[in-house]
Amino acid sequence: MRVVVDAVDWGVKDGLILHDVSAEFPDGSVTGLIGPNGSGKTSLLHVVAGLRRPERGTVRMADDDVHAWPDRVRARRVALLEQHASTTLDLTVRQVVELGRVPHRGRWPGRLDEGHEQVEESLRLGRVADLADRRWQTLSGGERQRVQLARALAQEPSVLMLDEPTNHLDLRHQIDFLSTVKALGITTIAALHDLDLAAAFCDRLVVMRDGHVVAAGPVEDVLSAELVHDVYGVRATVDHHEAAGRLHVVWHR
Numbered sequence: 116m117r118v119v120v121d122a123v124d125w126g127v128k129d130g131l132i133l134h135d136v137s138a139e140f141p142d143g144s145v146t147g148l149i150g151p152n153g154s155g156k157t158s159l160l161h162v163v164a165g166l167r168r169p170e171r172g173t174v175r176m177a178d179d180d181v182h183a184w185p186d187r188v189r190a191r192r193v194a195l196l197e198q199h200a201s202t203t204l205d206l207t208v209r210q211v212v213e214l215g216r217v218p219h220r221g222r223w224p225g226r227l228d229e230g231h232e233q234v235e236e237s238l239r240l241g242r243v244a245d246l247a248d249r250r251w252q253t254l255s256g257g258e259r260q261r262v263q264l265a266r267a268l269a270q271e272p273s274v275l276m277l278d279e280p281t282n283h284l285d286l287r288h289q290i291d292f293l294s295t296v297k298a299l300g301i302t303t304i305a306a307l308h309d310l311d312l313a314a315a316f317c318d319r320l321v322v323m324r325d326g327h328v329v330a331a332g333p334v335e336d337v338l339s340a341e342l343v344h345d346v347y348g349v350r351a352t353v354d355h356h357e358a359a360g361r362l363h364v365v366w367h368r
């Protein structure tokens with residue numbers, strides 16, 4: 116599903132946080148949302164996910180205004196993996212993943228087992244099938260992140276939003292996680308801090324600074340030493356890495 120953010124302002128009582136943000140996310144593409152701490156990435160994800168209503172501007176998915184959708188419709192179409200997912204409920208991993216099916220269930224009891232296949236498939240895709248009977252509270256940070264991906268996949272969303280999804284993952288799991296996401300073919304918007312991971316897995320980048328979009332487009336067009344310096348204040352070399360077959364960022368002082 117194509118996502119179009121058009122001239123969005125969003126703020127709190129102390130002032131605007133997102134200023135005139137416009138961005139396009141083509142159907143099936145993976146877009147990295149990058150920018151320094153506090154630049155507005157999470158705020159934008161929340162507005163796009165429909166959790167925050169813009170003061171001005173619109174977010175459209177397949178030409179519908181996301182903020183006009185009833186909550187249940189939105190919950191079927193959009194999945195958001197929060198930065199610090201937590202629950203105080205004493206649930207097993209399988210029960211957490213089953214929560215992803217809630218927006219799809221009928222209103223009547225007796226149909227609670229529907230979506231069983233999607234739950235099993237999502238456990239497999241999230242590489243957490245072996246943890247299915249473990250209690251959520253006993254999992255490591257990285258295991259929880261993979262379970263949250265499985266929960267989001269059980270939702271069968273048309274748009275997947277990830278807020279720093281790899282921050283607890285070791286190198287192998289970072290690569291596995293983002294490879295899985297890319298192979299899904301779902302329109303994905305991921306806030307990422309690691310520019311090398313963004314270059315490796317994203318088709319496009321949207322770069323934010325102080326609540327503004329300062330650059331957007333295909334990774335090869337956007338990621339440059341000048342951009343890294345302008346946006347992060349860090350000197351870097353950005354070049355094509357032969358063996359990796361992609362752009363590669365090396366910072367230096």
Ligand SMILES: Nc1ncnc2c1ncn2[C@@H]1O[C@H](COP(=O)(O)OP(=O)(O)OP(=O)(O)O)[C@@H](O)[C@H]1O
Pocket residue numbers: 127132150151152153154155156157158159306
């Ligand atoms: N509810 C709120 N009330 C007050 N300020 C807020 C609120 N939500 C966000 N902010 C502020 O808006 C700015 C953008 O925050 P946001 O979390 O969107 O940034 P971010 O780019 O995701 O940051 P990080 O990389 O640190 O996660 C920050 O200065 C933050 O303190």
